[in-house]
Amino acid sequence: MINKQVRSVADALEGIRDGSVVMIGGFGSVGQPDAIIEGLIEQGARNLTLIANNAGSGHVGLAKLLNAGRVSRIICSYPRSSGSVVFEALFQAGKLDLEIVPQGTLAERIRAAGAGIPAFYTPTTVGTILAKGKEHREFNGRTYVLEEALPADVALVEAWTADQFGNCVYRESGRNFNAIMATAAKLTIVQACNMTEAGTLDPEAIVTPGLFVQRIVHVPERTLLTDSSASAETRKQAA
Amino acid sequence: MINKQVRSVADALEGIRDGSVVMIGGFGSVGQPDAIIEGLIEQGARNLTLIANNAGSGHVGLAKLLNAGRVSRIICSYPRSSGSVVFEALFQAGKLDLEIVPQGTLAERIRAAGAGIPAFYTPTTVGTILAKGKEHREFNGRTYVLEEALPADVALVEAWTADQFGNCVYRESGRNFNAIMATAAKLTIVQACNMTEAGTLDPEAIVTPGLFVQRIVHVPERTLLTDSSASAETRKQAA
Amino acid sequence: MSPDSFTPLSRRAMAKRIAEDIQDGWYVNLGIGIPTLVADALPDSKDIFLHSENGILGFGPAPDPDHVDPWLINAGKQHVTLRPGASFFHHADSFAMIRGGHLDLCILGAFEVSSDGDIANWSTSAQDMAPAVGGAMDLAVGAKRVWVATEHTTREGAPKLVEQCHYPLTAPGVVSRIYTNLAVIDVENGHFVVRDMVSGLTPEGLQKLTGAKLYFRENVNA
Amino acid sequence: MSPDSFTPLSRRAMAKRIAEDIQDGWYVNLGIGIPTLVADALPDSKDIFLHSENGILGFGPAPDPDHVDPWLINAGKQHVTLRPGASFFHHADSFAMIRGGHLDLCILGAFEVSSDGDIANWSTSAQDMAPAVGGAMDLAVGAKRVWVATEHTTREGAPKLVEQCHYPLTAPGVVSRIYTNLAVIDVENGHFVVRDMVSGLTPEGLQKLTGAKLYFRENVNA
Numbered sequence: 001m002i003n004k005q006v007r008s009v010a011d012a013l014e015g016i017r018d019g020s021v022v023m024i025g026g027f028g029s030v031g032q033p034d035a036i037i038e039g040l041i042e043q044g045a046r047n048l049t050l051i052a053n054n055a056g057s058g059h060v061g062l063a064k065l066l067n068a069g070r071v072s073r074i075i076c077s078y079p080r081s082s083g084s085v086v087f088e089a090l091f092q093a094g095k096l097d098l099e100i101v102p103q104g105t106l107a108e109r110i111r112a113a114g115a116g117i118p119a120f121y122t123p124t125t126v127g128t129i130l131a132k133g134k135e136h137r138e139f140n141g142r143t144y145v146l147e148e149a150l151p152a153d154v155a156l157v158e159a160w161t162a163d164q165f166g167n168c169v170y171r172e173s174g175r176n177f178n179a180i181m182a183t184a185a186k187l188t189i190v191q192a193c194n195m196t197e198a199g200t201l202d203p204e205a206i207v208t209p210g211l212f213v214q215r216i217v218h219v220p221e222r223t224l225l226t227d228s229s230a231s232a233e234t235r236k237q238a239a
Numbered sequence: 240m241i242n243k244q245v246r247s248v249a250d251a252l253e254g255i256r257d258g259s260v261v262m263i264g265g266f267g268s269v270g271q272p273d274a275i276i277e278g279l280i281e282q283g284a285r286n287l288t289l290i291a292n293n294a295g296s297g298h299v300g301l302a303k304l305l306n307a308g309r310v311s312r313i314i315c316s317y318p319r320s321s322g323s324v325v326f327e328a329l330f331q332a333g334k335l336d337l338e339i340v341p342q343g344t345l346a347e348r349i350r351a352a353g354a355g356i357p358a359f360y361t362p363t364t365v366g367t368i369l370a371k372g373k374e375h376r377e378f379n380g381r382t383y384v385l386e387e388a389l390p391a392d393v394a395l396v397e398a399w400t401a402d403q404f405g406n407c408v409y410r411e412s413g414r415n416f417n418a419i420m421a422t423a424a425k426l427t428i429v430q431a432c433n434m435t436e437a438g439t440l441d442p443e444a445i446v447t448p449g450l451f452v453q454r455i456v457h458v459p460e461r462t463l464l465t466d467s468s469a470s471a472e473t474r475k476q477a478a
Numbered sequence: 479m480s481p482d483s484f485t486p487l488s489r490r491a492m493a494k495r496i497a498e499d500i501q502d503g504w505y506v507n508l509g510i511g512i513p514t515l516v517a518d519a520l521p522d523s524k525d526i527f528l529h530s531e532n533g534i535l536g537f538g539p540a541p542d543p544d545h546v547d548p549w550l551i552n553a554g555k556q557h558v559t560l561r562p563g564a565s566f567f568h569h570a571d572s573f574a575m576i577r578g579g580h581l582d583l584c585i586l587g588a589f590e591v592s593s594d595g596d597i598a599n600w601s602t603s604a605q606d607m608a609p610a611v612g613g614a615m616d617l618a619v620g621a622k623r624v625w626v627a628t629e630h631t632t633r634e635g636a637p638k639l640v641e642q643c644h645y646p647l648t649a650p651g652v653v654s655r656i657y658t659n660l661a662v663i664d665v666e667n668g669h670f671v672v673r674d675m676v677s678g679l680t681p682e683g684l685q686k687l688t689g690a691k692l693y694f695r696e697n698v699n700a
Numbered sequence: 701m702s703p704d705s706f707t708p709l710s711r712r713a714m715a716k717r718i719a720e721d722i723q724d725g726w727y728v729n730l731g732i733g734i735p736t737l738v739a740d741a742l743p744d745s746k747d748i749f750l751h752s753e754n755g756i757l758g759f760g761p762a763p764d765p766d767h768v769d770p771w772l773i774n775a776g777k778q779h780v781t782l783r784p785g786a787s788f789f790h791h792a793d794s795f796a797m798i799r800g801g802h803l804d805l806c807i808l809g810a811f812e813v814s815s816d817g818d819i820a821n822w823s824t825s826a827q828d829m830a831p832a833v834g835g836a837m838d839l840a841v842g843a844k845r846v847w848v849a850t851e852h853t854t855r856e857g858a859p860k861l862v863e864q865c866h867y868p869l870t871a872p873g874v875v876s877r878i879y880t881n882l883a884v885i886d887v888e889n890g891h892f893v894v895r896d897m898v899s900g901l902t903p904e905g906l907q908k909l910t911g912a913k914l915y916f917r918e919n920v921n922a
Contacts, residue, residue, distance in 0.1 A: 002503045002525040027754040027791070028777040030770070054832075078832040091830050098830055103753060104795030104838030108356070111792035115570075116577030116620055117347070118378035120359035122799065123841045127872035129826060130833065139357035139387065148378065165525070165536075165563040169443065172771040172788055176754045179790035183578065199562025204408065205444035206565035207790070209535045211505040211527065211580050241725045241747040266532040266569075267555040269548070293610075317610040330608050337608055342531060343573030343616030350570035354792075355799030355842055361577065362619045366650035368604060369611065404747070404758075404785040411549040411566055415532045418568035422800065438784025445787035446568070448757045450727040450749065450802050 003164040005195060005216045009039035012189045012217040016045045016154055023110070023155040023181040024052040024062060031174030033158040033191040035219040037061050040156070041068050049073040051110070051152055053103065053177055057083035066090055073097035075150065077106050100130065105147055107180060113151035114183025114212075122147055155185035159208070162192035163199075166213030167206045175207060182212045190216045242403040244434060244455045248278035251428050251456040255284045255393055262349070262394040262420040263291040263301060270413035272397040272430040274458040276300050279395070280307050288312040290349070290391055292342065292416055296322035305329055312336040314389065316345050339369065344386055346419060352390035353422025353451075361386055394424035398447065401431035402438075405452030406445045414446060421451045429455045484678030486630070486659040493519040496585065496627060496657050500526050504582035505535070505575075507617055509599075510554045511587035512627040517558070527563075529581055531613040533572045536564030553613065576613070576620040584621035586614060588628045588653075590643040593690040595653040595665045597626060598645035609646075618649035630658035630687055637689030639663065639670060660684060669693050706900030708852070708881040715741040718807065718849060718879050722748055726804040727757070727797075729839055731821075732776045733809035734849040739780070749785075751803055753835040755794045758786030775835065798835070798842040806843035808836060810850045810875075812865040815912040817875040817887045819848060820867035831868070840871035852880035852909055859911030861885065861892060882906060891915050 006012050013036060016022070022040070026032030041064060048071045055074055056062030063086040065071060072095075079087055079098060090096040101109070102124045112120055121144035125131040135146040157178045160171035168190060170178055182188045195218045245251050252275060255261070261279070265271030280303060287310045294313055295301030302325040304310060311334075318326055318337060329335040340348065341363050351359055360383035364370040374385040396417045399410035407429060409417055421427045434457045487495065493515035500506060500516075502524040508514050518539040520526050528537050531553040538559040541547065546557045575581060588599040597618055601609035618624055631637055639656065656663045661684055662674035671693045675684055685692050709717065715737035722728060722738075724746040730738050740761040742748050750759050753775040760781040763769065767781075774780045797803060810821040819840055823831030840846055853859055861878060878885045883906055884896035893915045897906055907914050 027775075028773050030754075030773050078834045079830050080832045087830075100831065100833055102833050102837040103791070103835035104799055104842070107791035107795045108354070108799075111574075112359070114578050114580075115347070115574035116579060117359050117361060118381070118383055119376075120351070120356050122356060124799065124838045126841070128837060128869045129823075130837065142357070144357055163563055165527070167563055167565060170788075172443075172769070173752070173754050173756055173773055174771050175788055175790045177791050180792045183574065183580075197562075201563075201565075202444065203536075203560065203564045203566050204411075204446075205441065207443075209565045209567065209575075210563065211529075211535060211575060266553075267551050269532075269551055317612045318608050319610045326608075339609065339611055341611050341615040342569070342613035343577055343620070346569035346573045347577075350796075353800050353802075354796035355801060363577065363616045365619070367615060367647045368601075369615065402785060404749070406785055406787060409566075411547070412530070412532050412534055412551055413549050414566055414568045416569045419570045422796065422802075436784075440785075440787075442758075442782065442786045442788050448787040448789065448797075449785065450751075450757060450797060 004166045004210070004213060005164055005218060009035055009217050010043070012036060012215045013039045013043040016040065016043060018046045020045060020153040021049045021051065023152040023185055024050060025155070025157045025176065025178035025181045027053055027173065027176040031158045031170065031176050031178050032061055033156045034061055036156045036189055036191045036217065037065055041065055041070065046070050047072050049075065051075045051150060053077055053106070054081065055079040055084055055087035057081060059086060063087070066096070071096065075099040075101060077101055077103040102130065106150070107177065109147055109150035110177070110180045110184045112149040114180065117149060119146055119148045121145065150184070152181070152185040153187065155181040155188045157182045157188060157190045159190050159192045161194040161196055161201065162190055162216050163196050163201055165198045166190065166210030166216060167198065167201050168192070168208035168213065169201060169205060170207055179207050182208045187215070188213050191219045192216050193219065193221045243405045243449070243452060244403055244457060248274055248456050249282070251275060251454045252278050252282040255279065255282055257285045259284060259392040260288045260290065262391040262424055263289060264394070264396045264415065264417035264420045266292055266412065266415035270397045270409065270415050270417050271300055272395045273300055275395045275428055275430045275456065276304055280304055280309065285309050286311050288314065290314045290389060292316055292345070293320065294318040294323055294326035296320060298325060302326070305335070310335065314338040314340060316340055316342040341369065345389070346416065348386055348389035349416070349419045349423045352388040353419065356388060358385055358387045360384065389423070391420070391424040392426060394420040394427045396421045396427060396429045398429050398431045400433040400435055400440065401429055401455050402435050402440055404437045405429070405449030405455060406437065406440050407431070407447035407452065408440060408444060409446055418446050421447045427452050430458045431455050432458065432460045482679050482683035484676045487676060489515055490519070492627060492657055492659055495662070496625070497521065500524070500583065502526070505529055505580065507531070507576065507581050507584045507621065509584070509586040509614065509617065513585035513587060514552070514554050514556065516585060529575065531572055531576070533567045533569060534564065536561045573613070573616055576616050579620060579622060581621040583623045583625060584617045585625045585627050586617065588626045588638065589645045590638050590640050591626050591628070591653050591656055592640055592643050593665065593670050594668050595651045596643050597624070597648045597653050598643040599648045601646045604646050614648050618652050623654050624652045626653050626656045628656065628658055630660040637687060640689035660687065671695060672698050674698065704901050704905035706898045709898060711737055712741070714849060714879055714881055717884070718847070719743065722746070722805065724748070727751055727802065729753070729798065729803050729806045729843065731806070731808040731836065731839065735807035735809060736774070736776050736778065738807060751797065753794055753798070755789045755791060756786065758783045795835070795838055798838050801842060801844060803843040805845045805847060806839045807847045807849050808839065810848045810860065811867045812860050812862050813848050813875050813878055814862055814865050815887065815892045816890050817873045818865050819846070819870045819875050820865040821870045823868045826868050836870050840874045845876050846874045848875050848878045850878065850880055852882040859909060862911035882909065893917060894920050896920065
């Protein structure tokens with residue numbers, strides 16, 4: 001019978017190659033797949049292109065991956081925040097390519113990749129410097145820009161509960177980019193806080209049907225921190 | 240306090256004008272908002288453009304609306320089936336304009352309208368007679384056609400349970416076109432089998448958040464028929 | 479030369495034959511007609527996830543008549559059951575799965591299939607102004623594999639496997655395999671390649687019933 | 701002419717002033733900064749539904765420190781609470797709500813606003829190669845109404861309400877009203893039209909702090 005759960009973070013990340021395009025879910029610290037980000041650093045793939053909402057904070061998670069020199073390019077909406085010291089240093093040193101994408105366009109480009117839509121038009125960025133060089137076109141008297149789908153080789157996703165078929169539900173604001181990134185990669189790897197038997201999740205409430213998921217690793221939550229800025233490293237451990 | 244529930248089907252349909260574009264949810268008989276379709280016949284609006292997956296069956300629901308001469312144009316994926324006698328007669332007599340749209344393109348055009356996307360590219364229809372006259376374009380070596388968003392003035396939607404804010408859940412395969420049509424119209428009218436207090440639906444399982452819904456009418460299910468082809472008229476009554 | 483002596487497969491037997499070739503763990507959409515019968519022929523030993531355009535992943539065979547759930551129908555409007563791990567979604571998400579290449583397999587009926595893999599299965603005439611396309615075009619271009627399940631010929635005996643389709647296309651160049659009541663035929667580089675035939679049928683006999691040149695695998699069982 | 705004697709509104713008072721103008725039943729997105737404070741200033745007498753880009757509709761004020769739910773943050777990464785009738789969704793659905801015109805109101809902070817309704821609130825220099833745009837551009841073009849909440853001038857006293865923005869635009873021509881610590885100003889047909897000022901401030905005094913010509917409603921309370 002089908003069981004997509006693998007035994008370790010290392011097994012989950014097996015085969016990710018240098019030069020891969022990697023999506024990483026989460027918004028702020030909520031829904032960030034910390035354990036598999038850590039695992040990706042150990043796994044060793046280099047020259048990665050990252051797609052994520054931001055460019056990491058402090059020295060853990062995304063920032064640690066950047067700091068390890070594994071990322072050559074990042075596509076995100078919000079690279080710079082108070083804690084984005086690693087990104088700043090690498091970017092200033094010219095060691096990191098950056099593509100800034102408005103958050104809604106980023107989300108829609110990811111969704112389009114998962115939905116077999118190669119390109120779409122959006123009003124966002126019209127009349128701004130981010131529309132420079134983009135194809136403009138009028139529909140019903142309003143001007144839009146063309147945006148292309150943003151697919152990935154690998155998506156790293158955190159879910160709250162998954163079953164062995166890969167069905168996933170998220171928790172509260174942890175759904176964010178995770179649910180759409182799960183649809184947009186050739187290989188979707190889920191870090192699940194909880195595992196359950198297929199048939200126990202409510203079919204009406206499953207957010208990510210299993211067909212989008214290839215591998216699941218169970219990473220139970222150790223403690224729920226109330227400080228969202230605290231190190232994620234203390235929060236999760238691979239099961 | 241906000242309460243979007245209205246007292247009757249007639250109240251729910253107040254103000255729908257001649258010439259309106261009306262979306263009607265459902266697939267087969269599942270999720271068809273029968274009571275408000277009946278109400279629309281009584282309401283009397285004429286010269287309507289219908290957007291629905293099919294063109295009605297037998298002499299009830301959509302077919303009855305067509306038969307009453309209220310529809311001048313229909314946009315659907317599956318007009319002709321064994322029971323589509325009313326459609327056939329009107330179409331042969333030249334009394335009905337028809338636009339055939341593949342089901343996935345229909346769904347995506349509706350979703351685009353709700354999402355502020357004026358147009359998108361899709362591979363569907365390339366190389367077929369349905370692509371005739373459409374703009375073709377290549378992305379990454381594959382050819383696609385341009386499709387525009389399909390918005391409506393009014394969406395008639397059936398939900399399983401709604402609360403007073405307009406949050407809705409559907410039942411099983413009743414979600415179908417209902418959940419996307421709810422996002423794509425200026426005025427979304429929900430026929431809800433059940434009403435509940437705001438706060439009782441699981442926030443993780445709400446399919447249609449209330450911001451998409453303007454009016455709700457409670458139409459309790461009278462009996463669950465096991466024959467999906469049976470007349471819908473016997474199944475629902477306005478509360 | 480004596481005429482071939484063979485028994486064509488019944489529709490149920492065709493469904494069973496197809497079910498044998500569907501791999502454990504595949505996500506599969508079944509078109510209307512013979513493909514629908516595959517749902518009832520899948521072995522319990524495999525986890526095969528059936529997708530329906532109207533928003534179901536993981537449905538099962540038809541219910542027994544006493545346990546019909548009226549809210550649970552497939553794209554052919556037939557009542558179905560749910561398997562553990564099933565989920566519901568709306569039409570846009572459903573076709574995102576289809577168009578986005580997330581289905582391993584789609585099995586469609588057909589009026590005609592060409593040796594280039596073109597399929598015609600939605601309209602019997604370019605003059606028909608109200609043909610029902612449904613989800614066929616999306617499925618044909620979206621699924622990773624498109625198989626066709628069809629009688630080998632029309633009721634009148636005309637070939638359905640042809641050099642070029644005469645009916646309006648559903649999609650060009652997408653079919654990779656055809657299951658008929660007489661044979662299993664791969665579509666490879668513009669050729670029909672027979673991998674399997676009903677016993678008693680000769681290559682010459684099958685060729686006579688086919689509208690394009692057939693090639694035969696070395697180990698084909700005839 | 702004696703100098704004006706007035707007290708600018710505190711950030712909290714600005715939030716309260718804005719909250720008064722939000723109508724019962726509106727769906728509202730609050731940007732980072734002063735707009736965020738509006739969440740804590742909404743009266744219980746109205747049902748106002750707060751939307752957050754990261755997939756929440758119907759959140760409430762900040763929790764008390766002993767009841768923080770770490771999974772529940774707004775777009776500013778601050779902890780929030782849930783109100784009855786709230787729902788969760790993913791980022792694409794969240795921005796479908798924004799871009800699709802389903803929000804009645806979005807309140808944004810700003811570096812500059814022009815009398816044409818242009819807003820600049822994401823990047824302080826066209827030479828900055830790594831500005832953080834987040835959801836600002838989507839919100840600015842998507843919401844039915846865009847209001848700005850900002851100090852009337854920079855800390856250095858430079859006007860933020862100007863004839864033409866010098867910072868890179870977030871979107872052109874979208875702002876319909878500005879709430880500052882000194883006044884409430886509508887943007888109408890390319891003009892700043894004052895509808896409200898803090899007491900003690902004169903029209904001339906406000907004009908001096910503003911980088912474009914002000915028009916005054918007849919009944920403006922000065």
